[in-house]
Amino acid sequence: MHTSTSYRRTFGSPHPISMSSYAPVSSRMSSSGGRYMRSMSPVVTTRSSTYQQQRSRPTTQSTRVAYDKVDFTLAEAINQEFLTTRSNEKQELQELNDRFASFIEKVRYLEQQNGALQQELNQFKGQQQHGQPNRATDIFQEELRELRHQMDNIGKRGTSIFWRGTTWLRTWACSSRGWYQYDEKEKKKLEDEAQKRADAENNLVAFRKDVDDATLARLELERKIESLMDEIEFLKKLHDEEIQEVQVSVQTQQLKMEVDSSVRPDLTGALRDIRAQYETIALKNMQESEDWYKSKFADLTESAKRNTDSLRQAKQEANESRRQIQSLTCEIDALKNTNEALLRQMREMEDQFGNEIGNYQDNVGRLEDEIRHLKEEMARHLREYQDLLNVKMALDIEIATYRKLLEGEESRITIPINLGMSNHFGDRDFEQTPSTVSKRTVVIKTVETRDGEVVKESRKEKERDSDRTDKDDHDE
Missing domain, CATH: 1.20.5 (Single alpha-helices involved in coiled-coils or other helix-helix interfaces)
Structure with missing residues (x-):
């Protein structure tokens, strides 16, 4: 009876990591790498997930009630950040592969140039051997040395990039496996908290809509007040102009009457009557216009009061919405702090449970050895x-x-x-009874x-x- 068998029977078999997601990268790198990529194969060491399974059971059971009331915006942000980092890492790996492929192509191009230059060099050497001196031999030798140096540098850089990519692939595989387990474990709770957050955001949008409506109503009322004030000013100007016209007409008529009085002195009384009549009409018109202006001003004042009350109520509602938003923001911050504290507590409990599981496994192994x-x-x-x-x-x-x-x-x-005894004692009869043997x-x-x-x-x-x-x- 082995410890690993009892452990697998108790906690389940480990789940290996699938390497299908790394196959395109490895095939692409192997196809572009040439001779430098022949030995590349992404090897990812798998670890048994029984520790995470055993560790997640008591943790989820003990903190299930607390997680139902916790906002997982931080975890969602971390998840989003991980997805962004993962996409960036994939893009970076693609860029590294492209750069490596370009280096390989450049190496091949330089090798072709090197071969062409080597052929030309051999031709020049053949010409020198046949007695034809060439002045460009030193230049070609120098260029050949530089090209070889560049090829060596490119090969070293390509090798370093290849090993960096391989190391990054292994690290990324381990980290993605841990994040995948974390996402699977917290997915449902994150969805619930996201739904709560969406409801709160919808309420906030409704409050903002009410505030916007109140602001628009206030602006409309202010615009109406301005238009009414402009209308009052216009009516006042019109009234002043009418008064001036009446005064001018009265003065002209008075002048006419004075001129006529010099000719016809008997019309003075008629002019006075006409003047009194016009003054009466003017006073009457003035009184009517003042009454109309006063009624209009009273209506505008009452409407302004009503609009002021509506605006005050809208401001109060906006302040109340602002206070609710602040309280919700404070509650979100408190829930975030609670979430961080619970996450720290969860990590501590995971470490503690991991140590206890190790001790229990040691005890189980020792007890099994004793039993054996x-x-x-x-x-x-x-x-x-x-x-x-x-x-x-x-x-x-x-x-x-x-x-x-x-x-x-x-x-x-x-x-x-x-x-002998029976012969000696003849007068006595002894009966020998055989002993019964059971x-x-x-x-x-x-x-x-x-x-x-x-x-x-x-x-x-x-x-x-x-x-x-x-x-x-x-x-x-």
Whole structure:
């Protein structure tokens, strides 16, 4: 019985990481890498997830009630950040692969140029050997050395980029596996908290809409007040112009009357009557216009008061909405702090449970070793006991044989003594009664065990005298 077997039976088998997601990257790198990518294969060491399973069980059970009331905006932000980082890392890996491919292409191009230059160099060397000197040999040698140096640098850079990409792939695989487990574990709770957050945002949008409506109503009322004030100013100007026109007409008529009075002095009374009549009409018009202006101003004042009350109520509602938003913001901050505290507590509990699981596994292994040792000792004691039973049975058989021999000798000796005594005492009759011997059956059961299991079992039956058996038991 091994520790790993009992551990897998208790906590389940580990879940290996699928490498299908890394196949395109490795195939792309191997296709673009040429001879530098022949030995590349993304190897990701898998670890048993039983620790996370065992660790997540008590944690989720103990903090389930607390998570139902916690806002997981921080976890959602972390998840979003992880997704962004993951996409950025994929893009960076693609760029590295492209750069590496471009380096490989450049190396191939430089190798082709190097081959062409080598051929030209061989031609020039052949010309020199045939007695034709060439002045460009040193230049070609210098360029050849520079190209070789560039090829070496590019090869080194490509190798370093390849190993960096491989290391990044391994790290990314391990981190993505941990984040995937975390996402699977917290997905439902994040959805619930996201729904709560969406409801709060909808309420906030409704409050903002009410505030916007109140602001628009206030602006509309202010616009109406401004238009009414402009209308009042216009009416005042119109009234002043009418008064001026009446005054001008009165003055002209007065001048006409004065001119006519010089000709016709008998019309003075008529002019006075006409002037009084016009003044009365002017006063009447003035009074009517003032009354109309006053009524209009009263209506505008009342409307402004109503609009002011509506605006004040809208401002109060906006302030109340602002206070609610502030209270909700404070509550969100408190929930975020609670979430962070619970996450810290969860990590501490995970570490504690991990240590306890390690101790329990050590104890289980030690107890299994002790059980195996005790089973071995028990089997050894059973074997020793079986050997002792076999020895005892052999000794019992030997003792019974010796006893039968002794009884036969005693009976052979006692028969002549009884005959002599019967002749000597003739007047007495002795009746010899044969001793009754009772027998009983003894069952010997042999059991052979191995590692605590019965391997072989045998049973033997033997008949023995009861008095001998009693004596044997007494002797034992």
